[in-house]
């Protein structure tokens with residue numbers, strides 16, 4: 001083998017081993033952009049680390065990544081602990097009523113950091129006379145979504161109950177809201193179809209429904225969330241992974 005052909009072989013091998021994820025030709029448009037979003041978790045009302053909750057949080061983020069199927073990726077960034085305490089249903093009521101003396105702001109403003117999806121964990125309680133309890137809520141803009149960054153970190157929050165960590169679906173559902181999805185029953189028939197929710201079974205299994213059967217997003221929902229993230233939530237991303245077609 002001549003020196004030249006050895007070089008060629010080496011180059012050829014190198015070429016073949018270049019994975020698709022590498023930006024090999026900057027003049028090309030990527031065929032896919034995958035947002036990688038940061039998550040901070042705030043353990044409210046806690047002053048000591050509870051290893052069980054730490055493990056649960058990690059399992060929740062693993063499950064979140066499974067259910068988003070690599071279309072969007074989530075990276076755990078940082079834990080915070082704070083003695084500030086409140087009950088999730090009370091905070092929700094306050095948020096819905098636009099009450100002026102806001103417990104939410106008093107508790108959260110001093111500790112929240114910018115640049116990540118901030119998940120705040122609180123205790124919850126059952127609605128009087130039932131065994132149902134609020135497990136999470138996610139404040140968001142109904143219009144002018146391009147102002148999310150301007151309003152940061154006010155709308156970078158997900159509120160969740162510690163108890164909501166147990167089924168792992170709560171965080172997935174709330175992240176759906178965070179990235180622009182509504183409950184199926186809030187959608188018109190044609191909108192539901194456009195999101196790939198065609199049958200009652202599709203609806204009851206969908207992460208944006210309530211109940212024990214939820215286990216998936218549709219491909220259309222995932223794509224809608226990916227676009228929403230890239231359009232409005234880039235400031236919460238660690239990076240965007242570009243996939244280029246090989247030519």
Ligand SMILES: [Zn+2]
Nearest residue numbers: 173177183208
């Ligand atoms: Zn919901």
